[in-house]
Amino acid sequence: MQDNTATNFKNSINARAYHCLLLESPQEKVAQSLKLREEWTNGLLSVERDLEIIDNCDAGWPEKPELVAFNRLPKRTVGSLKGHASMMHSFAHIEFNAINIAWDAVYRFPDMPEEYYDDWSRIAQEEAYHFTLINDYLKSLDYEYGSFDAHKGLWEMVEETRYDVLVRMALVPRVLEARGLDVTPNIIQKFKHHGHHEAAEILSIIYRDEIGHVEVGTRWFNYMCNKREIDAHQTFVDLIERYAVDKIRQPFNEVARMKAGFSAREMEYLNQCSK
Ligand SMILES: [Fe+2]
Known part of the structure; x- marks a missing residue:
């Protein structure tokens, strides 16, 4: 654990975010995430602008699931109950990652405006809620x-x-x-078709909230481009080409992406780069 003074640690959202990030137990991570967000909304915390950041800290992971290469995961089918549970488990894993992603965003970048910490701590709270919905559902099965x-694919991009x-x-x-916005509506339909109505309902809640999370990403990406006086469209294109060209896949959910702040020009670029 980082060497923060007790007072600084207790009152700093970003120092406490680091603590949430490192927690290995999912239950503890969820409980602490909700508590931290509540303290922030009650005005009990501030941002420690001089926080020393540890470059290569890993997030806390529970002993299970075992993390394997993407191509070692068995192909999932929604037809059998086990296949359905395995698919919901992959969503639980995304949500567990998403809690870590939100707290890492709070912890790692200490010189953003206050609203940035408000956005990302709200996201952490919502991801903790999503994770709990899915994990409770899995337990019922x-x-x-x-x-x-x-x-570990999601986390590698964070690193x-x-x-x-x-x-x-x-x-x-x-x-x-x-990408979740593109694929989730089809999965919801498939679940409904197979009679998994509760799972479909959980994914509908997640889908609604995730539009807002991507929009937060858009807003702070544009903010940083503005601040550095660089062209947002060209910067996005350059970054995709450098890191993620293989991750762009059609078809896109254009309606959801526009709600999440993608411009028509960005959508045009994504469409042609995934052909
Ligand atoms: Fe989520």
Whole structure:
């Protein structure tokens, strides 16, 4: 744990975010995330602008799920109950990652405006809620988070973008999380078709909230481009080409992406770069 003085640690949202990030137990991570957000909204915390940042700290992960390469994960089918549970488990894993992503965004970049910490601590709270919804659902099927293997793909992009908040906002919410907006409506339909109505309802809540999370990414990406007086469109294109061209896949959910702040010009670029 970082050497913060007790007072600074207790009152700083970003120092406490680091603590949430490192927690290994999902239950503890959820409980502390909700508590931290509540203290922030009650005005009990400030941003420690001089916080010393540890470059290569890993997030806390529970012993299970085992993290394996993406291509070692079995192909999932919604037809069987186990296949359905395994699919919901992959969503639980995304949400667990998303709690860490939100707290890392709060911890790692200490010189952003106050609203930035408000946005990302709200996201952490919502991700903790999503995680709990799915994990409770898995338990009702006699599974839980950790019952299946998972992969580390999401977190690798977080590690690659530690060096710059602008790059982080462009590539984590606006590429990886935006992909969720494209694929989730079809999965909701499939679940309904197979009679998994509760799961469909949970994913509908998540889908609604995730539009807002991607929008936060857009807003802070544009803010940083403005601040540095660089062209936002060209910067986004350059970053995709450098890091993520292989991650851009059609078809896009244009309606959701526009709500999340993608411009018509960005959508035109994404459409042609994924052909
Ligand atoms: Fe989420």
